[in-house]
Amino acid sequence: MSAAIILARRDLLAVVRSRSQLYSSMLTPLLFLVFLGNGVSKGLEPSNLPAGNFTAYLVAGTVVMTSVFSSTFSSASYYRDRDSGLLRLLLSTPHAPRNLLLGKSLAALAIGTLQALIVLLVAAPFVDFEWQYGTLAGLGIALAAVVLTNLMLTGLAQALASRIQTMQGFHLLMNLALFPLLFFSGAFFPVDDLPAWLQALAYANPLTYAVDGLELATYAANGDGFMGLGIDFVVLGALAAGVYAVGLARVPKVTWSGE
Amino acid sequence: MPDPAIRASNVTRRYGNRLALDRLSLEVPQGAVFGLLGPNGSGKSTFIALVAAAEAPDSGELEVLGERPARPLLQRIGTVFQENTADPLMRVSEYLRFSGALFKVPRSHLQTRIPELLSRFGLGDRAADPVGQLSGGMRRRLEVARSLLHEPALLLLDEPTTGVDAEERSVLWRALLEGAPRPTVLLATNDLVEADAVCTRVAFLQAGRIVAEGTPAQLKAGLRRESIRIGWTAPEPAQLAQVASWHGVGDVAADDGTVVVTADDASTLIPRLFELAPGAIHSVAITPASLEDAYFQHVRRRSETPAK
Numbered sequence: 001m002s003a004a005i006i007l008a009r010r011d012l013l014a015v016v017r018s019r020s021q022l023y024s025s026m027l028t029p030l031l032f033l034v035f036l037g038n039g040v041s042k043g044l045e046p047s048n049l050p051a052g053n054f055t056a057y058l059v060a061g062t063v064v065m066t067s068v069f070s071s072t073f074s075s076a077s078y079y080r081d082r083d084s085g086l087l088r089l090l091l092s093t094p095h096a097p098r099n100l101l102l103g104k105s106l107a108a109l110a111i112g113t114l115q116a117l118i119v120l121l122v123a124a125p126f127v128d129f130e131w132q133y134g135t136l137a138g139l140g141i142a143l144a145a146v147v148l149t150n151l152m153l154t155g156l157a158q159a160l161a162s163r164i165q166t167m168q169g170f171h172l173l174m175n176l177a178l179f180p181l182l183f184f185s186g187a188f189f190p191v192d193d194l195p196a197w198l199q200a201l202a203y204a205n206p207l208t209y210a211v212d213g214l215e216l217a218t219y220a221a222n223g224d225g226f227m228g229l230g231i232d233f234v235v236l237g238a239l240a241a242g243v244y245a246v247g248l249a250r251v252p253k254v255t256w257s258g259e
Numbered sequence: 260m261p262d263p264a265i266r267a268s269n270v271t272r273r274y275g276n277r278l279a280l281d282r283l284s285l286e287v288p289q290g291a292v293f294g295l296l297g298p299n300g301s302g303k304s305t306f307i308a309l310v311a312a313a314e315a316p317d318s319g320e321l322e323v324l325g326e327r328p329a330r331p332l333l334q335r336i337g338t339v340f341q342e343n344t345a346d347p348l349m350r351v352s353e354y355l356r357f358s359g360a361l362f363k364v365p366r367s368h369l370q371t372r373i374p375e376l377l378s379r380f381g382l383g384d385r386a387a388d389p390v391g392q393l394s395g396g397m398r399r400r401l402e403v404a405r406s407l408l409h410e411p412a413l414l415l416l417d418e419p420t421t422g423v424d425a426e427e428r429s430v431l432w433r434a435l436l437e438g439a440p441r442p443t444v445l446l447a448t449n450d451l452v453e454a455d456a457v458c459t460r461v462a463f464l465q466a467g468r469i470v471a472e473g474t475p476a477q478l479k480a481g482l483r484r485e486s487i488r489i490g491w492t493a494p495e496p497a498q499l500a501q502v503a504s505w506h507g508v509g510d511v512a513a514d515d516g517t518v519v520v521t522a523d524d525a526s527t528l529i530p531r532l533f534e535l536a537p538g539a540i541h542s543v544a545i546t547p548a549s550l551e552d553a554y555f556q557h558v559r560r561r562s563e564t565p566a567k
Contacts, residue, residue: 086346094333
């Protein structure tokens with residue numbers, strides 16, 4: 001069995017065992033969807049949303065938010081392994097360190113994708129999705145968008161975790177970078193009506209393309225006002241490949257004394 | 260005669276301006292329990308890191324199990340670090356299965372190997388417990404058991420018993436040395452008593468160089484044979500100087516009412532001590548020279564040698 005698979009299996013088991021992390025990372029977005037979605041739908045008139053339903057609109061953004069949280073939490077495994085000494089054991093095996101990092105990233109990818117899909121599947125029966133490409137094809141497109149988004153985000157988390165010394169520093173940076181990206185991605189409100197400079201920021205934001213792809217797959221009635229699946233997948237795929245390559249390029253420097 | 264398990268010739272390793280290993284030459288025979296002894300910063304861990312292919316020498320030749328150290332060679336090497344490496348949330352048997360898989364031990368072999376090692380290291384009834392619930396000594400035993408899973412030809416132990424009490428240490432060594440086939444062991448340690456008890460050969464390291472090497476018996480052979488610990492109330496400097504001048508006396512050290520003297524023959528010395536300080540000496544204890552005495556005499560001798 002390859003080292004990457006052994007590592008991935010071990011990390012998956014660790015997450016399954018850490019139930020509080022597992023439940024809270026799925027429950028938080030669902031609560032977000034129920035309370036914010038219903039509250040805003042009732043309190044405001046989202047007349048410029050195609051379906052006029054803010055809860056349905058929020059699903060795509062919430063799925064992306066789940067991926068963001070999941071990739072951030074996945075880095076905890078990196079720091080835990082470093083602090084418990086396990087990383088040093090891994091680096092004393094005959095395997096190339098890059099394979100070991102790949103294993104950890106695969107586990108994070110699997111967990112993030114699963115959690116995001118659970119949020120989508122739990123929400124789907126309660127909101128009015130259009131499924132313009134058909135339900136199965138729509139789910140397939142959503143799955144592809146979720147996988148690429150998680151690939152990009154876990155690659156980013158991996159790249160940052162191997163460069164930032166403390167977990168606190170890592171979380172600070174991830175929050176600082178990812179929350180603004182979430183806000184200007186169309187996850188919570190449409191970006192079309194924003195001032196031009198904010199729209200420019202939104203189009204430079206990788207998460208915008210993730211939200212766009214998911215909305216096209218599930219919520220949108222047609223392609224009007226969206227960027228299009230082709231652009232979404234090209235941008236997400238290119239960024240995922242690039243960030244992953246950067247993330248795996250740097251092998252953690254663990255000295256014999258463990259510093 | 261078989262090739263040595265480790266052969267180092269003029270190995271040098273620098274970290275910036277600091278010279279960690281200075282043209283170190285060494286041979287570790289196959290099957291030996293070879294002790295690398297030295298103070299902190301003497302180069303023990305650096306040498307182990309080179310052997311384990313974690314770092315490369317700046318110059319010199321290093322051969323491990325007949326090959327230049329490289330990552331694939333780690334398949335034949337077991338490593339125990341100074342700190343534990345087990346994830347405390349994993350169960351004991353799960354940690355061993357995980358480690359065994361990383362060293363490509365077939366699952367069917369692990370099914371018999373894991374219980375055998377756990378039993379040998381006194382952990383047979385803890386297989387299902389989380390690692391975090393084991394005591395410090397048990398975790399060290401688990402680390403050594405883990406390092407043997409893939410039946411390595413060479414075992415690298417970097418201060419494996421730091422913080423472990425004497426009884427636990429004895430259990431660990433007994434379990435490690437009783438197995439067959441026994442790997443060649445390279446042990447880096449500060450613990451001279453432990454090295455004296457388990458090592459078949461020992462090298463003293465100081466400032467990245469070997470200052471003495473041999474079997475513990477060989478290293479002790481050139482020493483004053485006995486160490487005399489004297490309870491002596493207020494010894495005067497002139498009295499201590501006089502003792503040091505006597506034939507057959509080596510070192511004389513006084514500390515807080517106790518004087519330690521190394522000598523060739525304590526039986527001839529003790530009556531003279533009572534004559535020198537009547538009424539001031541209230542106890543005398545004689546111990547044979549230990550590896551610790553050898554270490555201090557070799558290391559001090561080198562420290563006191565003027566630089567050329």
